[in-house]
């Protein structure tokens with residue numbers, strides 16, 4: 001099986017494209033963490049998961065939506081409790097430009113961290129431009145084995161996150177980005193996971209619409225960088241994911 005440890009299924013907006021993506025997830029056996037942006041997106045992904053056992057719906061409020069979701073945080077408790085993995089959560093000081101949104105972003109993020117600690121949840125974290133701050137939060141809240149989504153920060157913080165025990169999802173810019181290549185070179189293979197991050201991420205990289213089978217290309221590029229056979233890389237990533245969830249008592 002392939003592991004897509006960070007996707008957004010609600011980004012497949014047209015029914016035809018969504019159906020195609022769901023078929024690929026099923027036929028190519030891609031275990032998919034369906035991250036959410038907000039409650040609406042979580043409920044949508046949850047409904048898809050009822051018909052596709054490869055989909056694991058994850059509840060979170062994306063940092064870019066925090067300013068619309070900072071009131072009545074306690075309403076999120078039931079979704080956090082039922083989610084096997086929490087995400088997408090995090091901080092973003094690069095794409096979110098309006099500084100007045102930052103206090104809301106921080107409030108929502110820390111609420112999720114408190115909850116993740118309380119319920120011992122794995123987290124799927126967005127760290128753009130906030131890498132070392134997030135490392136400090138991870139330590140402060142003693143988070144269970146976080147998954148760091150599409151890391152693009154400095155190497156010192158990468159090392160600290162790695163020493164803490166984090167896993168890292170390599171995304172669709174692998175093969176295109178020099179930084180992502182260096183990150184794969186630095187990471188031990190047993191801490192690597194793969195992701196596609198919805199159809200629009202590949203579009204951002206090379207203009208192509210990113211169906212879930214682009215995960216195969218991510219595996220291929222990692223295999224080239226690590227100089228390990230593709231099949232072996234696929235097996236190791238599957239094993240990494242299974243080790244992570246087993247350690248946290250999650251069954252699929």
Ligand SMILES: [Zn+2]
Pocket residue numbers: 006007008035088197
């Ligand atoms: Zn995402």
